[in-house]
Every structure is written in structure tokens, then in C-alpha cells.
Amino acid sequence: MREPPTANRATDSPGAGDRRAAKPRLRIGTRPSPLARAQARLAAEALGCPYELVVIRTTGDEPRAAVTADKGRFVKELELALLERRIDVAVHSAKDVPSELPRGLVLAATAARADPRDVLVGARSLADLPAGARIGTASLRRRAQLLAARPDLRVLALRGNVDTRLSRLRDGRFDAIVLAAAGLERLGIAWEGAPIPTSQVLPAPGQGTLVYEVRADDERALALCRAACDRLAWTELRAERALVAALEASCDTPLAALARCDPDRAALSLEGWAGAPDGSAWVRDRVEGRDAEPEALGRLLAERLRSAGAIEVMRGEQPPEHAPA
Ligand SMILES: NCc1[nH]cc(CCC(=O)O)c1CC(=O)O
Structure with missing residues (x-):
């Protein structure tokens, strides 16, 4: 139409x-x-x-x-x-x-890439949330990382357009929800909350x-x-997609990744997080290389994550190795 x-x-x-x-x-x-x-x-x-x-x-x-x-x-x-x-x-x-x-x-x-981070809408930080707080998201990747950071949280399904999701938060069904910064920015929606540091929740490959x-x-x-x-966004996307392809992951896989280009140094870094769906175990790693070979960097990180048990962890098969204290 x-x-x-x-x-x-x-x-x-x-x-x-x-x-x-x-x-x-x-x-x-x-x-x-x-x-x-x-x-x-x-x-x-x-x-x-x-x-x-x-x-x-x-x-x-x-x-x-x-x-x-x-x-x-x-x-x-x-x-x-x-x-x-x-x-x-x-x-x-x-x-x-x-x-x-x-x-x-x-x-x-x-x-050009927008802010690739996830944001917490309705609270200032994960640490700020009361014990047992109800968090809305339908993403397995977000759920796994939220639970890895805060095993006490109650992660509840939340679907629909960005507007619908925000209205569910206003209705009081959740204490906070997680959305992509890029979506809120592009819609020009005012929101209260804060970006989640990538050290806590790494974005989806390609986010933003x-x-x-x-x-x-x-x-x-x-x-x-x-x-x-946009050459920077394109290079970053190629690295992130190469990682996903090498791990044979899909959007239902608790896999997160973020590549960052540094054009002054012709450098490219790639960070990856692969976790159990319940957040009880995870593998995280970061590699750096030349920005001329983004796919090679994606495959390198995939190999390292695989060797560290990423495939089993993502299937929820491995006992917790880095379970939060
Ligand atoms: N899953 C739906 C979706 N796909 C892309 C974005 C945001 C925009 C982007 O990442 O470029 C969103 C909304 C969200 O996750 O909050």
C-alpha cells in the first residue's frame, strides 16, 4: 500500500x-x-x-x-x-x-548508528530497583542479562509497539521496562529512566x-x-553479524554483541556475551583488531566464546561458572 x-x-x-x-x-x-x-x-x-x-x-x-x-x-x-x-x-x-x-x-x-544501548524506563538503574521488582521485556537476551545482574528480579513478558509497552508501564503492571535507546530516540518520545551500562546489559547484535x-x-x-x-556502522554491523553467524545464533538466542570502530586508530573492538536463559551462567569476552577485517574479528570472538563453553551455556546445559554471588 x-x-x-x-x-x-x-x-x-x-x-x-x-x-x-x-x-x-x-x-x-x-x-x-x-x-x-x-x-x-x-x-x-x-x-x-x-x-x-x-x-x-x-x-x-x-x-x-x-x-x-x-x-x-x-x-x-x-x-x-x-x-x-x-x-x-x-x-x-x-x-x-x-x-x-x-x-x-x-x-x-x-x-549512521544511533545509541546502541538498552535503556531502563521507570528506574534510574538496576541497582535502584527494589528486591523482586517486576521488569517488562520479551527479549531472551535482555532477560538473561537482567537476571545475571539481579537474580531476584521478576522478568515478565512485554510485547507490542513501543507506545503499547510504555502504556503498560504507566498502567503499573511493571516497576520498569527495558527498551532500545534508538527506538525511543527515533520516535522522539520523552521517557524517564537511564541507559543501562553495556557492562551490565550488552545490546543485541545490530542494535541501533x-x-x-x-x-x-x-x-x-x-x-x-x-x-x-555510514562506514563505521557498516563495519560494526559486519563484525557483529559474523559473530552471530559463526555461533549459529538467532534472535531467540541469549547472545549480545557490540562492535566499536575507532577510525583514528583504524581499530575495531568486538565484545560478546552469551548466557543461560535464566542468567545463571554466562561467558563474556572482547577482542580487538583492524577495522579492515570485521568478519575475521567476528569469527575470532565466536571461536573464543565457543571454547569457553558459550554453546552449552546458551542452551542452559552448563552448571554456573560465574554465578553472581
Ligand atoms: N525488537 C523490536 C525492535 N527492533 C529494533 C528496535 C529498536 C531500534 C534499533 O535497535 O535499531 C526495537 C524496539 C526495542 O527493542 O525496544
């Missing part, structure tokens, strides 16, 4: 309305949620070319279905639209994009990064995306 043309004109994309422009506008696909639309608009603006937003509605976006739908499903609907040539570019939150892409599609580039997916043979879309690519 197309957005009304007025919605797009308001963005004032360069060249829009230029009658000499021979090329049709780039069709950028997005899901209908407010966050997805805000992200698609941001990512589209960063491309700096005439575009139109094409909203792809899916059964997974029905309120009822959202409870059971996996994140991969939303990504797949946009990928189908790409393959069927209904859109030219799909904009995704990189953390929702699985390791394996359908044949014929590639990740072309990234927009928007990625452009295109057809592998679409030279025009590839060139436009690559020209707008």
Missing part, C-alpha cells in the same frame, strides 16, 4: 517533481508501525534521492498476531516485496535481520543500526545505498 503522495512531498526529497529526472523514484518499503515508519523516513532521507515510502502490511502487524509472530516474519514480508519488485529498498532494524538472507537479496549499506536491503542485481539501488553508507 502506498502512502498518500502528500506525505512524501512533505519530506522535500531533492529532485522530487523534477520533470527532467528520467529515473523513477526509489520505492522504499517499511512496516506500518510508528517506529518502522520513522526509521524508514530517516533512512530514506539519508539516501538523498527522490523516493516514496511503500507501507507493507502483514498479518503479523495485526494486534492479535503480534503476540505470536516472530521478528523474522516482519523482515520476510519486506523481502517478499523486494523479490516481487513491489519495492526497491527494504529498511530494517539490523537487529531484526536473520543471518541468512533469501537468494537474490543483499544488505547494501547502513545508515538501520540497514538497507536490496536485490543483488539492482545496480541503481545498490549504488545509491552504498554512496550513503
Whole structure:
């Protein structure tokens, strides 16, 4: 479904309305949620070319279905639209994009990365929460790390759009909830709380990064995306995705990772956390290398985590090695 043309004109994309422009506008696909639309608009603006937003509605976006739908499903609907040539570019939150892409599609580039951290909304810090406090999140990765830091917390399921989640907190169903800083920032929502230090909760691989997916043979879309690519975010994403792929992890795996580029030193660091779903054990490690070889760094960290027992720990098979006192 197309957005009304007025919605797009308001963005004032360069060249829009230029009658000499021979090329049709780039069709950028997005899901209908407010966050997805805000992200698609941001990512589209960063491309700096005439575009139109094409909203792809899916059964997974029905309120009822959202409870059971996996994140991969939303990504797949946009990928189908790409393959069927209904859109030219799909904009995704990189953390929702699985390791394996359908044949014929590639990740072309990234927009600049927002704050990759998770934030605690409703409290100033994890230490500030009373014993047994109720924390809302549906993410296994967040749950595992919250329990690793504070085994007394009651981590309760919380799903839905960012707005829905915040209203559940206001309703008093939770003492605090965990959300991505990037989502709140992009929606421009005012919130009370604080970012959680990455030493306590490391983000999901790809968190805070928007990625452009295109057809592998679409030279025009590839060139436009690559020209707008943020090199730091792209390098960090490649390292984080290589780690996930090497550990054969998915969005249901309690695996966290954060790569950071230091362009002055041409250096890249990659930190990873793999834990038991109940937070009773975990493995954490950090490697550093050259920013020219992000995949090698991802594989190196995967090997080290694997040797330290990450696979068994993530399956909840190993007795606690680093159980919090
Ligand atoms: N799981 C849904 C999702 N996918 C991406 C973001 C946030 C934006 C981003 O990480 O780029 C969110 C919301 C959240 O986790 O709070």
C-alpha cells in the first residue's frame, strides 16, 4: 500500500517533481508501525534521492498476531516485496535481520548508528530497583542479562509497539521496562529512566543500526545505498553479524554483541556475551583488531566464546561458572 503522495512531498526529497529526472523514484518499503515508519523516513532521507515510502502490511502487524509472530516474519514480508519488485529498498532494524538472507537479496549499506544501548524506563538503574521488582521485556537476551545482574528480579513478558509497552508501564503492571535507546530516540518520545551500562546489559547484535536491503542485481539501488553508507556502522554491523553467524545464533538466542570502530586508530573492538536463559551462567569476552577485517574479528570472538563453553551455556546445559554471588 502506498502512502498518500502528500506525505512524501512533505519530506522535500531533492529532485522530487523534477520533470527532467528520467529515473523513477526509489520505492522504499517499511512496516506500518510508528517506529518502522520513522526509521524508514530517516533512512530514506539519508539516501538523498527522490523516493516514496511503500507501507507493507502483514498479518503479523495485526494486534492479535503480534503476540505470536516472530521478528523474522516482519523482515520476510519486506523481502517478499523486494523479490516481487513491489519495492526497491527494504529498511530494517539490523537487529531484526536473520543471518541468512533469501537468494537474490543483499544488505547494501547502513545508515549512521544511533545509541546502541538498552535503556531502563521507570528506574534510574538496576541497582535502584527494589528486591523482586517486576521488569517488562520479551527479549531472551535482555532477560538473561537482567537476571545475571539481579537474580531476584521478576522478568515478565512485554510485547507490542513501543507506545503499547510504555502504556503498560504507566498502567503499573511493571516497576520498569527495558527498551532500545534508538527506538525511543527515533520516535522522539520523552521517557524517564537511564541507559543501562553495556557492562551490565550488552545490546543485541545490530542494535541501533538501520540497514538497507536490496536485490543483488539492482545496480541503481545498490549504488545509491552504498554512496550513503555510514562506514563505521557498516563495519560494526559486519563484525557483529559474523559473530552471530559463526555461533549459529538467532534472535531467540541469549547472545549480545557490540562492535566499536575507532577510525583514528583504524581499530575495531568486538565484545560478546552469551548466557543461560535464566542468567545463571554466562561467558563474556572482547577482542580487538583492524577495522579492515570485521568478519575475521567476528569469527575470532565466536571461536573464543565457543571454547569457553558459550554453546552449552546458551542452551542452559552448563552448571554456573560465574554465578553472581
Ligand atoms: N525488537 C523490536 C525492535 N527492533 C529494533 C528496535 C529498536 C531500534 C534499533 O535497535 O535499531 C526495537 C524496539 C526495542 O527493542 O525496544
